[in-house]
Amino acid sequence: MRACARLLGIVAVAGGLAALPACGGGKTSGGKPRVAVVTNNPELFWTICESGATQAGKDLDVEVTFRKPEKGDVPIQMDIINALVRQGYDGIAVSVIDAQNQTPDLKRIAKETTLITMDSDAPESGRICFVGVDNYEAGKSAGRLVKQSLPDGGTVAVFVGQMSGDNARQRFQGVVDELAGQKDAKGAQLGKYTLFRGEAITDNSNREQAQNNTRQVLETIGGQPNVCLVGLYAYNPPAILEAAKSKGLAGKVKIVGFDEDEKTLAGIEAKEITGTVVQDPYGYGYKSVEILAAEAKGDHSKRSGTNVPHRLVTADGTAPAGESVQSMTVSTFRADFAAKTGKK
Numbered sequence: 511m512r513a514c515a516r517l518l519g520i521v522a523v524a525g526g527l528a529a530l531p532a533c534g535g536g537k538t539s540g541g542k543p544r545v546a547v548v549t550n551n552p553e554l555f556w557t558i559c560e561s562g563a564t565q566a567g568k569d570l571d572v573e574v575t576f577r578k579p580e581k582g583d584v585p586i587q588m589d590i591i592n593a594l595v596r597q598g599y600d601g602i603a604v605s606v607i608d609a610q611n612q613t614p615d616l617k618r619i620a621k622e623t624t625l626i627t628m629d630s631d632a633p634e635s636g637r638i639c640f641v642g643v644d645n646y647e648a649g650k651s652a653g654r655l656v657k658q659s660l661p662d663g664g665t666v667a668v669f670v671g672q673m674s675g676d677n678a679r680q681r682f683q684g685v686v687d688e689l690a691g692q693k694d695a696k697g698a699q700l701g702k703y704t705l706f707r708g709e710a711i712t713d714n715s716n717r718e719q720a721q722n723n724t725r726q727v728l729e730t731i732g733g734q735p736n737v738c739l740v741g742l743y744a745y746n747p748p749a750i751l752e753a754a755k756s757k758g759l760a761g762k763v764k765i766v767g768f769d770e771d772e773k774t775l776a777g778i779e780a781k782e783i784t785g786t787v788v789q790d791p792y793g794y795g796y797k798s799v800e801i802l803a804a805e806a807k808g809d810h811s812k813r814s815g816t817n818v819p820h821r822l823v824t825a826d827g828t829a830p831a832g833e834s835v836q837s838m839t840v841s842t843f844r845a846d847f848a849a850k851t852g853k854k
Contacts, residue, residue: 562795601802649684663702664736
C-alpha cells in the first residue's frame, strides 16, 4: 500500500491521473470518503466551482479531487473519469461534454461508483441526480436581454463552444424560443428577429477561434443598425467584446452574455455589454460534494433540491420585461461572490 501511495503522489504531481492504477478502495486510510469533481474545460468558471467543492470537503470531512481537462475534449475527460473509477473513488460529479456519445460509458461508470452530473446533464446515464440551473429557462432569460437590447427587432448571432452538450443546446433553444415567441422554434426567422446563419456559431471551446468567429460575423453584419451578439459559454462574451473593440463597434453592437467572467462584468459596468446570465459555480461544487459525501455514508436525502436558480447581472440591476429571476448590479454580484468564496 505504501508503494502504491508513493506512486500515486509522484504521478499526481506530474498531472497524470489518467494513467494511474487502481490502488485500494474508495476511502482514505483515515476512513474519509473520496469523491471527485470533473469539469468539461479549464475555464475560470470551474476555478470558482473548485472553491465550493474544496470548502464542502473541509466542512464535511471528505477528501476531494478536482480535475479540469485541458480542453473540452471527450476522450480526455473520459480518461480522467475512468482513472478515478479504477482508483475506487466513492463518487464522481461530472459536467458532461457530449451526452449522446458519452452516455454508454457513463452508464457503465454509474454501475461502478456513485455518479451525478452538474452544469451539463446526461439524463439517461444512470446518474442519481443533476446539479445545475434549468438551462432552457436560463436561455430564455438571455433572450429577454436581447429583446430589451433590440426592442424593434434586428439581427442576432449566437456563439458557443460546442453544441454537443445538453447545456449548450438547451440555452440556445431557450434564446431562440424567447425571440420567436413559441416553443421549439427553428430556422433563421424568429418573429421580428433574424438569427444569423440560422444556427449557433461554434468554436470548439477555443478562445482564439471564438474571437475569429466574431470578427468574421461583424465583417458581415457589423454595419447594420440593430445587431446583438450572444455568448453562451463563459469565455464567449469577452471574446465578442474584444472583437467588437477591434472593429470599433464596442457600444454600437449589443452584447448579451453568460456567466461571470471578470471581463464580462467590466463590460457591463462600461455599458458595452447589456447583461449576463449567471449561474452559481461555487454552489455547484459545494452541492455536488455534499451529495456524494452523503451517498458515501448511505444518506440519500441530499438528492432533492438540486436545481440551482440562475440570476441576471445588468448595469443598473433591473431585469427586462417578463423576467422573474433575481437581477443585480455588478457591485452587488461581486459582494455576494466575495461573501461566498472569501475572494474579491
